[in-house]
Amino acid sequence: xxxxxxxxxxxxxxxxLSNHENMRMIERLLRRTAVSFxxxxxxxxRMRMSFGQALPTGVIDRAGTFVISTEENLxxxxxxxxxxxxxxxxxxxxxxxxSEDFNIGTAIEGxxxxxxxxxxxxxxxxxxxxxxxxxxxxxxxxxxxxxxxxPKDHGQFLTLRDEIVWR
Amino acid sequence: MNVLKDLMDILxxxxxxxxxxxxxxxxxxxxxxxxxCMIFPDLYDVxxxxxxxxxxxxxxxxxxxxxxxxxxxxxxxxxxxxxxKNISLYSYETYTPINEFDVVGFTLQYELSYPxxxxxxxxxxxxxxxxxxxxxxxxxxxxxxCTFNPAPMENFIDAFLIGDGEEAAIEMMRAVKRGKTxxxxxxxxxxxxxxxxxxxxxxxxxxxxxxxxxxxAPVDQIIPYTEIVHDRGVIEIMRGxxxxxxxxxxxxxxxxxxERSYGEVFEIASGILRKTGYEELSxxxxxxxxxxxxxxxxxxxxxxxxxxxxxxxTRANAFTVELAQAINTVRKSGITIAPEAGTQRLRDVINxxxxxxxxxxxxxxxxxxxxxxxxxxxxxxxxTETDEDVISIGKMLxxxxxxxFSEVSATIGVxxxxxxxxxxxxxxxxxxxxFRRFKLISxxxxxxxxNFTDPEKAVIEGILSRGGKEIGRIIEEAERKDLIFxxxxxxxxxxxxxxxxxxxxxxxxxxxxxxxxxxxxPWDFVxxxxxxEYLWSEHQKALRETxxxxxxxxxxxxxxxxKFGVDNIVQKRVxxxxxxxxx
Numbered sequence: 001x002x003x004x005x006x007x008x009x010x011x012x013x014x015x016x017l018s019n020h021e022n023m024r025m026i027e028r029l030l031r032r033t034a035v036s037f038x039x040x041x042x043x044x045x046r047m048r049m050s051f052g053q054a055l056p057t058g059v060i061d062r063a064g065t066f067v068i069s070t071e072e073n074l075x076x077x078x079x080x081x082x083x084x085x086x087x088x089x090x091x092x093x094x095x096x097x098x099s100e101d102f103n104i105g106t107a108i109e110g111x112x113x114x115x116x117x118x119x120x121x122x123x124x125x126x127x128x129x130x131x132x133x134x135x136x137x138x139x140x141x142x143x144x145x146x147x148x149x150x151p152k153d154h155g156q157f158l159t160l161r162d163e164i165v166w167r
Numbered sequence: 168m169n170v171l172k173d174l175m176d177i178l179x180x181x182x183x184x185x186x187x188x189x190x191x192x193x194x195x196x197x198x199x200x201x202x203x204c205m206i207f208p209d210l211y212d213v214x215x216x217x218x219x220x221x222x223x224x225x226x227x228x229x230x231x232x233x234x235x236x237x238x239x240x241x242x243x244x245x246x247x248x249x250x251x252k253n254i255s256l257y258s259y260e261t262y263t264p265i266n267e268f269d270v271v272g273f274t275l276q277y278e279l280s281y282p283x284x285x286x287x288x289x290x291x292x293x294x295x296x297x298x299x300x301x302x303x304x305x306x307x308x309x310x311x312x313c314t315f316n317p318a319p320m321e322n323f324i325d326a327f328l329i330g331d332g333e334e335a336a337i338e339m340m341r342a343v344k345r346g347k348t349x350x351x352x353x354x355x356x357x358x359x360x361x362x363x364x365x366x367x368x369x370x371x372x373x374x375x376x377x378x379x380x381x382x383x384a385p386v387d388q389i390i391p392y393t394e395i396v397h398d399r400g401v402i403e404i405m406r407g408x409x410x411x412x413x414x415x416x417x418x419x420x421x422x423x424x425x426e427r428s429y430g431e432v433f434e435i436a437s438g439i440l441r442k443t444g445y446e447e448l449s450x451x452x453x454x455x456x457x458x459x460x461x462x463x464x465x466x467x468x469x470x471x472x473x474x475x476x477x478x479x480x481t482r483a484n485a486f487t488v489e490l491a492q493a494i495n496t497v498r499k500s501g502i503t504i505a506p507e508a509g510t511q512r513l514r515d516v517i518n519x520x521x522x523x524x525x526x527x528x529x530x531x532x533x534x535x536x537x538x539x540x541x542x543x544x545x546x547x548x549x550x551t552e553t554d555e556d557v558i559s560i561g562k563m564l565x566x567x568x569x570x571x572f573s574e575v576s577a578t579i580g581v582x583x584x585x586x587x588x589x590x591x592x593x594x595x596x597x598x599x600x601x602f603r604r605f606k607l608i609s610x611x612x613x614x615x616x617x618n619f620t621d622p623e624k625a626v627i628e629g630i631l632s633r634g635g636k637e638i639g640r641i642i643e644e645a646e647r648k649d650l651i652f653x654x655x656x657x658x659x660x661x662x663x664x665x666x667x668x669x670x671x672x673x674x675x676x677x678x679x680x681x682x683x684x685x686x687x688x689p690w691d692f693v694x695x696x697x698x699x700e701y702l703w704s705e706h707q708k709a710l711r712e713t714x715x716x717x718x719x720x721x722x723x724x725x726x727x728x729x730k731f732g733v734d735n736i737v738q739k740r741v742x743x744x745x746x747x748x749x750x
Binding site: 013014016017018020021024025027028029030031032034036039044045046057058086087088089151152 | 175178179183184185187188189190191192390392393394440441442443444445446472473475
C-alpha cells in the first residue's frame with residue numbers, strides 16, 4: 001500500500017465550504033480520477049483519508065493537506081489529471097509519498113494565518129502587522145489543534161491560512 | 168450586471184453559505200442568444216435534489232442557441248441580507264440578476280411553494296402579475312405536476328408547460344428567440360403543444376414524449392457542495408405508473424409508462440459515476456418494483472464497485488423485500504412500506520392492488536431476513552372511510568409490532584383529493600374531523616411511533632390545488648404576509664393562512680366538499696388524456712369497491728394511449744445469463 005501526502009489550495013467562493021463539505025468535495029473529486037483508493041470498512045464505504053486541522057467556514061486555505069492510500073503509484077501526472085477534474089478555485093499543488101506510519105496530526109507543528117484589513121487594526125503583539133498598499137496584513141503562528149482565527153473576528157475582511165509549519 | 172462582488176460581502180454572515188455560492192462542478196456557463204434561468208422555488212438543499220430541473224438544464228444547454236442557468240429561493244437570513252444590500256435574486260452560473268434573462272422558469276412541484284414563486288419574483292425585481300410586465304421583463308414560464316391545474320397561478324405565469332418537457336422546452340426557447348416583442352413571443356408560445364398561455368389559449372392538452380431517449384438522461388449531474396436532501400446520482404428508470412391507484416395524481420398524469428432497458432440504465436449509471444464521483448445511485452420512478460427488468464437492473468448495477476444503490480417508491484409486497492434484500496447486502500436497519508389504508512375494503516376503494524396477505528408476507532420475509540425496523544405510510548380521510556377503517560390502522564400496527572420488530576413507526580397523513588384523479592369529485596376532511604379520526608388511532612402509541620401530518624396544512628394544500636383563479640389573491644396575500652417556506656415546519660403558520668381565507672371570503676367547506684360529474688372544475692380545460700368520464704367511472708367503481716387491474720395486463724380504457732398515439736413501453740424479461748453477458 002502506498003501512502004501519499006497531497007497539498008492543496010482552496011480559495012474564491014470555495015472558502016465558504018464547511019470542513020465537512022470540503023472533505024466530501026475532495027473525496028468525490030478523487031473518485032472521478034478512477035484511481036482505486038483505500039476505503040473504510042462498513043456499510044457505507046468512504047474513502048480513507050486523513051486531513052490537517054479543520055478550518056472554520058469562510059477561511060481561504062493555502063495550506064490544505066490530506067493523506068490517502070492506494071495500491072497504485074501516483075505522480076505529478078495524477079495531480080495534473082485530478083486538477084482537471086477539480087472544481088474551480090480548488091487546486092492540488094504537490095504530491096509526496098510518505099511512510100506507512102506517517103501521521104498528519106503529529107507531523108504538523110502549526111500554521112501561519114494572515115488577516116487582511118482595509119484599515120489599520122488594533123491587535124495584540126502576537127500579530128505581526130505590515131502595511132501593503134491600501135491594505136494591512138497581520139500574520140501569526142497558530143499551534144496545531146489550537147483554535148483558528150475566524151472570519152471577521154478581528155474586523156478583517158479576509159482570513160487566510162497561509163503556510164504549514166512541519167515539525 | 169453581476170452580483171458576485173456584493174455577494175462576497177454578505178456570505179460571511181449567513182447560515183450555510185455554501186448553498187449560495189453556485190459554480191458547482193458540472194454546472195455550465197454558456198453564452199447564447201436565448202437565456203433562461205430555471206428557479207426551483209424552495210431552498211437550494213431541496214431544489215438541487217429535484218430531477219426534472221437536471222433534465223431540462225442539460226437539454227437546453229446542449230442546444231446551439233439557448234442556455235439555462237439556475238436559481239433557488241434563499242433562506243430568510245439570506246433574503247434579509249440581500250434586500251439590505253440591494254442584491255437581486257441571481258443565477259448560480261453567472262451571478263446575473265434574474266430580471267436580465269429572456270425567460271425565467273419555475274418548477275411547480277408542490278402547491279405550498281406558490282408563495283415562494285412570488286417571493287422569488289420579488290427578490291428578482293420582476294413584476295408579480297403578468298399584465299404588469301412589459302418588453303423589458305423576462306417571460307415567466309412554469310412546469311411540473313401542479314400545472315395540471317394552472318388556475319391558481321395564472322395571474323403570475325405567462326406560459327405553462329403541461330406534461331413532459333424534453334421536447335417542448337427547446338420549442339419554447341425557439342419561440343422566444345423568434346419573437347421580437349413580448350406579445351409576439353407569447354403568441355408563438357401559445358402555438359406549442361402542451362403550452363398554455365393564459366392570454367391566448369382557452370384549452371390545452373398535456374405534452375407527451377413517446378419514449379425516453381437515452382440522450383435525455385442527465386449524466387454530468389451537478390455536484391452540490393452543500394449536503395442536500397438527496398445527495399446522489401439519479402437515473403430515471405421509468406416514467407409513469409400503471410397501478411391506477413385512485414388517489415395518486417402522478418399515476419394519472421404521467422401515463423403511459425415508459426421503461427428504460429437495464430442495459431441503458433447501466434450505461435447511464437456508469438457515466439454518472441465517472442462524471443460525478445458520486446458514491447450512491449438512486450433509481451427513480453413512481454414504482455420501481457414494477458419495472459419489468461428491475462431484477463436485471465439491480466444485479467447489473469451491483470457490479471459497480473464502491474457504490475451503494477437506493478430505490479425509493481416500491482410496493483408493499485414480498486417482492487419489495489426481496490429487492491431491498493438484493494440491494495442491501497449488509498445493513499438491515501429499516502424498511503418502508505405503504506399500505507395506505509387499514510382495511511382491505513378501503514384498499515380496494517383506492518385500488519391499491521395489494522392485500523393483507525401481501526403486506527404480512529412482506530413483513531414476515533423482512534423479519535426472517537433480519538430487518539428490525541418497519542416504517543409504514545397511511546392516509547386518513549380517504550373516500551368512504553369509516554371509523555372502523557381508521558381503527559384498523561391501529562390494529563394493523565399492533566399485529567405488526569407483535570411480529571416482534573424492535574421499532575414500528577407510522578406516518579399518517581390527511582388525504583388531499585387532487586385534480587385529474589378519480590377522487591377529484593370527493594370531499595376532503597377538515598381539521599376538526601381529522602383530529603377526531605387521529606384520536607381513533609392514538610391508542611397505538613403504546614407500541615408504535617405515530618407521526619400525524621398537519622391537517623391544517625392539508626387544507627391549505629387542498630385549497631391551493633383545487634381552487635381556481637380566485638386563489639391567486641390568496642397566494643399574493645400569503646407572500647405579502649411572509650407565509651413562505653410553508654413546507655418547513657419552523658415557518659409554517661396555519662393561522663396566518665386561515666385569516667387570509669377568512670378575509671378574502673374563501674368558502675373552505677364548499678371548496679373541500681363533495682362534487683359531481685356535472686360540476687365544472689377550474690382544470691377542466693386541461694386535457695391529461697384521461698377523460699372526465701373515465702375518472703367518473705373510476706370514482707363510481709371506487710364506491711362499489713371494485714378493482715381496476717394494472718394496465719400492463721390489458722388496457723383499462725383510460726384513453727391516454729389512443730389520444731396521443733402512444734403505448735406503454737415495457738421491457739422484456741431476460742435471463743441471468745444474458746445479464747452477466749452484458750457486463
